[in-house]
Amino acid sequence: xxxxKLNIGDIxxxxxxxxxxxxxxxxxxxxxxxxxxxxxxxxxLARSTMEIKIKNTKVAIRLKEASKIELFxxx
Amino acid sequence: xxxxxxxxxxxxxPNVGKSMLINSISxxxxxxGNFSGVTVAKEEVYLTYKNYKIEITDLPGAxxxxxYTIEEKVTKEFLDNSxxxxxxxxxxxxxxxxxxxxxxxxxxxxxxxxxxxNMIDEAQKENIQIDEKQLSKILGKPCFKTSAAKNIGIxxxxxxxxxxxxxxxxxxxLIFSDVIEEEINNISNLFxxxxxxxxxxxxxxALKLLKEDKxxxxxxxxxxxxxxxxxxxxxxxxxxxxxxxxxxxxxxFNDEKFAFAKGAxxxxxKHNISTNKTITEKIDSILIHxxxxxxxxxxxMWGLFQLTFVLGNIPMDMIDTFFASLIDTTKELLxxxxxxxxxxxxxxxxxxxxxxxLPNIVILFLGIALLETTGYMSRVAFLLxxxxxxxxxxxxxxxxxxxxFGCSVPAYMAARxxxxxxxxxxxxxxxxxxxxxxxxxxxxxxxxxxxSPENAGNIIFLIYISGALLGLLxxxxxxxxxxxxxxxxxxxxxPKYRMPSFKLIRHTVSNQAYMYLKKAGTYILAASLLIWFxxxxxxxxLIEEEYxxxxxxxxxxxxxSYLSGKLALHNLENSYLxxxxxxxxxxxxxxGFDWKMSVALETGLAAKEIVVSTLGILYGLGEDNDxxxxxxxxKIKNNIPFASAVxxxxxxxxxxxxxxxxxxxxxxxxxxxxxxxxxxxxxxxAWVFSYIAYNITKLxx
Numbered sequence: 059x060x061x062x063k064l065n066i067g068d069i070x071x072x073x074x075x076x077x078x079x080x081x082x083x084x085x086x087x088x089x090x091x092x093x094x095x096x097x098x099x100x101x102x103l104a105r106s107t108m109e110i111k112i113k114n115t116k117v118a119i120r121l122k123e124a125s126k127i128e129l130f131x132x133x
Numbered sequence: 134x135x136x137x138x139x140x141x142x143x144x145x146x147p148n149v150g151k152s153m154l155i156n157s158i159s160x161x162x163x164x165x166g167n168f169s170g171v172t173v174a175k176e177e178v179y180l181t182y183k184n185y186k187i188e189i190t191d192l193p194g195a196x197x198x199x200x201y202t203i204e205e206k207v208t209k210e211f212l213d214n215s216x217x218x219x220x221x222x223x224x225x226x227x228x229x230x231x232x233x234x235x236x237x238x239x240x241x242x243x244x245x246x247x248x249x250x251n252m253i254d255e256a257q258k259e260n261i262q263i264d265e266k267q268l269s270k271i272l273g274k275p276c277f278k279t280s281a282a283k284n285i286g287i288x289x290x291x292x293x294x295x296x297x298x299x300x301x302x303x304x305x306x307l308i309f310s311d312v313i314e315e316e317i318n319n320i321s322n323l324f325x326x327x328x329x330x331x332x333x334x335x336x337x338x339a340l341k342l343l344k345e346d347k348x349x350x351x352x353x354x355x356x357x358x359x360x361x362x363x364x365x366x367x368x369x370x371x372x373x374x375x376x377x378x379x380x381x382x383x384x385x386f387n388d389e390k391f392a393f394a395k396g397a398x399x400x401x402x403k404h405n406i407s408t409n410k411t412i413t414e415k416i417d418s419i420l421i422h423x424x425x426x427x428x429x430x431x432x433x434m435w436g437l438f439q440l441t442f443v444l445g446n447i448p449m450d451m452i453d454t455f456f457a458s459l460i461d462t463t464k465e466l467l468x469x470x471x472x473x474x475x476x477x478x479x480x481x482x483x484x485x486x487x488x489x490x491l492p493n494i495v496i497l498f499l500g501i502a503l504l505e506t507t508g509y510m511s512r513v514a515f516l517l518x519x520x521x522x523x524x525x526x527x528x529x530x531x532x533x534x535x536x537x538f539g540c541s542v543p544a545y546m547a548a549r550x551x552x553x554x555x556x557x558x559x560x561x562x563x564x565x566x567x568x569x570x571x572x573x574x575x576x577x578x579x580x581x582x583x584x585s586p587e588n589a590g591n592i593i594f595l596i597y598i599s600g601a602l603l604g605l606l607x608x609x610x611x612x613x614x615x616x617x618x619x620x621x622x623x624x625x626x627x628p629k630y631r632m633p634s635f636k637l638i639r640h641t642v643s644n645q646a647y648m649y650l651k652k653a654g655t656y657i658l659a660a661s662l663l664i665w666f667x668x669x670x671x672x673x674x675l676i677e678e679e680y681x682x683x684x685x686x687x688x689x690x691x692x693x694s695y696l697s698g699k700l701a702l703h704n705l706e707n708s709y710l711x712x713x714x715x716x717x718x719x720x721x722x723x724x725g726f727d728w729k730m731s732v733a734l735e736t737g738l739a740a741k742e743i744v745v746s747t748l749g750i751l752y753g754l755g756e757d758n759d760x761x762x763x764x765x766x767x768k769i770k771n772n773i774p775f776a777s778a779v780x781x782x783x784x785x786x787x788x789x790x791x792x793x794x795x796x797x798x799x800x801x802x803x804x805x806x807x808x809x810x811x812x813x814x815x816x817x818x819a820w821v822f823s824y825i826a827y828n829i830t831k832l833x834x
Contacts, residue, residue, distance in 0.1 A: 079383055080201060081622050086387050087146075087196035088626060089231050099414075103423050106519025107528075109627060114228045116413075118515040120522070120623035 059131055061096075061110070061124035069097045070129040077126040088117050090127065138186045139298045140216060144208060145223035146235055147194030148508070148628040150251045152176075153281035153637055154223055155191050158291060182291050185298070190217065196231075196626075198238045202553075212242060219297055220246040221290070226256035226263060226278070227629070229402055233394035240272065245302050247293050248276040254283050259411075262403040271397050282634060309389050312376045316343060316369040323365055327358055342366060343373075345382045413508075413629045420509065426516050433509075434535055437500040445492040452492070456485030479665035484658055491646060493570075497536060497543045498645045499638065504532070506633040511625055518623050524605045525612025527556040527621055534560065534604070537567030538597070541794035544569075545801045546645070553621040559611055561802050565790050565815055566604025568597050571741035575785050578745055579778050582769040600786050607818065664739050667709040676703060710736065724784065724823045725777035725831075734784060740791040775834055780827035787819035 064070060072094050075085050085091070089112050099116065100109040109118050145151045159180045176191040192211055193204035212220070222239055224232035229250075239246060250256075250265055265276040275293050279286035308314065320339035324331075331338060341349040342362075353359050377385045410418075420429060460477040467473030504510045510532070518528030529551050537544035544564045551557040568576075576596055580589040680700040687693045705711050714732030721731045729748070737744040748769070773781070789795060789812055799808040 080199070081624070082384075083197065083199040083387070084201050084622070084624050086391070087199065087201075087231070087234055088624065089234075089391075091388070091391055100417070100421050100423070100515075102516065102519050104519045106522065107515055107623065109417075109421065109515060113230060115231055116417075116627040118511065118518075118623065118625045118627050120518060122620070123622045123624055 059129050061098075061119075061127040061129060062108075062121040064098045064108075064129075066098055066101055069095065071095050072127060073130045074128040075126065076128060077123075081123070081126070085127070089113055089115055090117070137184070137298075138188060139294060140218045141187060141189045141221050141294060142212060142215075142217040142219070143189055143191045143221045143223065144212070144235070144239060145194060145251075146196050146225070146232055147204075147626065149194070149223050149225040149232065150281050151191060151194065151223050152641075153634055154249065154251055154279065154287075155189055156634075156637055156640060157281040157284055157287050158189070183295055185295055187291075187294060189221070190215075195235065197235055212239075218245060219294060220244050221249060221294070222246060223249045223251050226250045226253045227259055227261060229263070230394050230398045233397055234390055236272070237390040237393050240274075245297050246274045247290065247297055248272060248274050249286075249290060250276060250278045251281060253278040253285060254280040260404065264401040264403075267401045268397065271400065308393075310392055312372065313343065313385075313389060316372060319365055319369060320362075323358075323361060327361065329358055343369065343382070344386060411629075416630050417512070417627075421512050421515060426512075430513055430516055437497075440496055440500070445496050448492040449489055452485070452489050456481060456488070459485070474669070475662065475665060479662045480658060483662070483665075488650070491650065493540055494543050495642060495646050497539065497547075498642050501532060501536075501547055502638045502641045503633055506631065506638065508628040508630045511627045514623075514625060515627065522620070522623075524608045525616075526560065526605075526608050527551060527553065528623060528625075530556065530560040533564055534567055534601075537564040537569060539570055541565060541567075541569050541790040542797050545794065545797045548801060555616045555618045556621055558802060558807070559608060559616045561798060561807075562611060562811060562814065563604040563608045565794075565811070566600050566607060566787065568600045568786055569741070569790060569794075571791065572785055574742060574745045575737075576782060578748070578766070578769065579773075579782055582766045582773075583775055583778055596782060596786060603787070603822075664710075664736065667713075668705060668711075668736070670709060671707070673704065673707060676700075705732075723827075724780045724820065725774060725827045726781065727777075730773070730777070730781060734781075734788070737785065738789055738792060738795075740793070741785070744785065776827050776830040779830045780823040783826045784819045784823040787822060788815050 059070075061070070072090065072092055074092060075082055075090065077085075090096070094112055096110045096112040098108060099111050101107070105121060107118060107120050108124060109116060110124075111117075143151055143155060155176070155178055159178045178189045178191065180187050180189075190211065192208040195202075195205040195208040197205065198209045198212070199205060211217075220239055220242070222236055224236065236248065248268065250263060250268075253263075256263060263278065265278055269276045275297065277286050277289050277293060279290060281287070309317070317336060317339045320342060321335040323329075324335040324338065329335075333341075338349065342353070353362060373382075373385055374380050377388060379385065420426060422429075460481050463477040463481060464473050467476065504513070510529070513531060514528035516528075517531050521528055521530055530548075533544045533548040533551075536547050541564055544567070545561060548557050548560050548564070551560055573593070576593050577589070580592045580596075584592055677700065680696060680703075684693050684696045684700075687696055706715075710732060711728075713735060714728045717731050717735065718726075718728040721734070726734070733744045733747040736747045769778075790798075795808055795811075798811060799805050802808070802811075
């Protein structure tokens with residue numbers, strides 16, 4: 059499962075980040091790394107952009123980019 | 134020992150209060166010199182402390198040194214290549230783990246460094262306790278708790294800068310996890326056993342080998358030790374691969390930085406997490422609400438817009454009157470001669486036109502500064518990104534575009550907030566499609582001449598809207614044809630909401646206003662002199678004499694003004710500007726423009742306000758007509774065919790904004806060649822659309 063499939067309020071743990079190293083480094087600097095826990099805070103009406111919370115950081119992310127973040131299936 | 138210079142590089146992630154800190158440190162001794170890098174500005178601040186001259190360079194905010202954004206490139210570039218003595222690393226105490234990620238990269242630079250844990254007051258509020266002494270031990274660098282907002286710990290930091298400068302540098306401690314440390318040891322031991330000779334430390338070499346640094350491998354390839362080294366390295370990589378479950382060394386070391394940050398935080402931070410929603414979360418639940426978010430944003434934008442152009446108009450009128458009277462007084466004092474004309478009509482009028490926009494600029498930048506420092510800007514980008522993305526624009530393009538309805542000059546400057554260069558260029562190119570306030574008089578004049586008063590307002594609204602839609606369309610086309618690039622990913626931090634600091638906002642706004650006056654002022658001064666010259670020369674003394682005799686002999690006042698109007702027309706027609714108009718007439722003929730309209734368009738390159746007064750002069754009236762004069766409307770109606778008027782409006786809507794804006798555009802886009810592209814692009818588009826509009830209107834009417 060990938061991040062773009064989640065809904066508001068969902069919580070999940072990152073399994074892998076599948077993208078080029080440039081974007082991966084960007085994800086890294088926000089704490090979006092393997093093993094981190096994140097929650098989905100808000101999704102725009104058109105389902106184009108989402109806001110996630112990871113530790114103390116809130117990150118806005120386009121769903122296209124979110125699809126590159128693979129998650130462990132929710133327990 | 135007197136007045137030694139200490140160069141300090143101020144580095145930190147965005148939104149950690151760097152600018153605030155620099156403000157608190159330098160306090161009243163602030164002297165800011167702005168020198169811009171490529172596009173993103175670094176700021177330098179000088180201050181003296183204890184016989185030292187401290188030079189602080191405020192580097193743009195960087196999440197890491199990965200060169201992902203322009204800011205990160207500028208920062209890395211500076212850290213790698215510029216001379217500095219000390220790194221002052223600022224961290225947000227409420228978000229240490231993420232901030233330490235950058236710190237671990239800075240540690241690898243192996244420079245003298247001071248750690249500042251800023252916003253400590255906020256951390257206390259959130260029940261976060263930090264053991265800075267322990268952090269000092271872990272990092273091997275002095276750490277200080279500060280709050281720039283509350284002026285806590287600032288003195289200690291200044292003191293530390295001086296003592297750090299005087300002290301010998303200690304080796305940096307960047308300790309990795311046991312797995313990597315073990316491999317570093319293994320490799321170092323091999324160097325020790327064989328007595329390998331090198332300028333670096335064994336540890337550094339081992340680390341470079343593990344990081345697969347190509348340069349290092351090249352050197353070792355030709356060394357006899359390579360034979361012994363190879364099996365050790367193979368072994369090491371095998372261990373790492375198994376442990377980290379990946380063969381990508383970059384990933385491994387990123388993981389390391391993360392583990393380092395995480396480890397440090399668990400050791401030094403005690404956090405009593407409360408389950409209550411934070412203030413930021415509460416505000417966010419309204420401001421980025423699925424349904425209310427966008428209406429709230431539109432309302433705020435509307436408010437800012439109103440403020441800019443309603444409130445801004447009050448001082449504008451005053452400035453306008455002031456310069457008008459200044460021009461009159463100058464002319465009275467100097468008499469009616471060339472020098473008075475060049476000073477009054479050229480220099481003062483030109484510079485006055487720039488200062489006229491200052492209130493707008495100040496209010497707008499105040500608004501933008503508020504949006505940025507409070508953290509709302511990122512929310513808007515979040516809300517609008519989906520819509521803008523459809524047209525190839527980035528969520529952050531909205532501010533420059535909205536600003537463009539007021540004046541293109543601040544709009545071009547506002548485009549700086551865009552990180553990706555192609556996104557920024559694309560936005561810069563379409564700002565002109567948002568009809569600025571200065572084009573309004575032209576619309577008012579022409580619609581007033583051809584439409585009933587009830588309809589004129591709607592037509593003007595239609596002009597504005599179609600301009601904006603055309604702009605979005607142009608963005609889409611430009612994105613596909615010219616600025617072809619992978620879509621810039623949208624991954625952006627949504628910082629905490631913070632109360633803006635009055636001091637910082639005042640500093641930012643006054644700095645912006647100063648830069649505007651300085652830049653636009655120097656350029657426009659030169660340009661106004663040039664245009665004054667082109668519209669006043671060459672002189673025809675014989676004809677002027679002839680007219681002045683005629684005017685003296687004229688019976689009625691009406692005839693006098695008719696004659697002086699005719700003289701003005703003759704002079705303009707035969708001035709350099711008039712000659713250019715005549716020369717370029719064939720170019721505009723297919724659009725239905727005569728030479729007078731052509732000249733009006735060309736003078737409009739200097740400023741759109743000039744178009745109306747040029748039309749006024751050229752259509753046989755005195756110089757002092759404004760857009761509301763009945764006579765001018767009649768003349769326009771009688772002299773310009775309807776189709777030509779429509780095509781004229783379309784042309785004005787699209788073609789280049791004024792000279793001041795063009796100069797700012799070139800500056801912001803990063804080169805004169807871009808102004809060339811913009812000129813060709815807008816003129817060609819304007820020509821084509823005018824041509825279409827002209828012919829369609831001719832068919833219908």
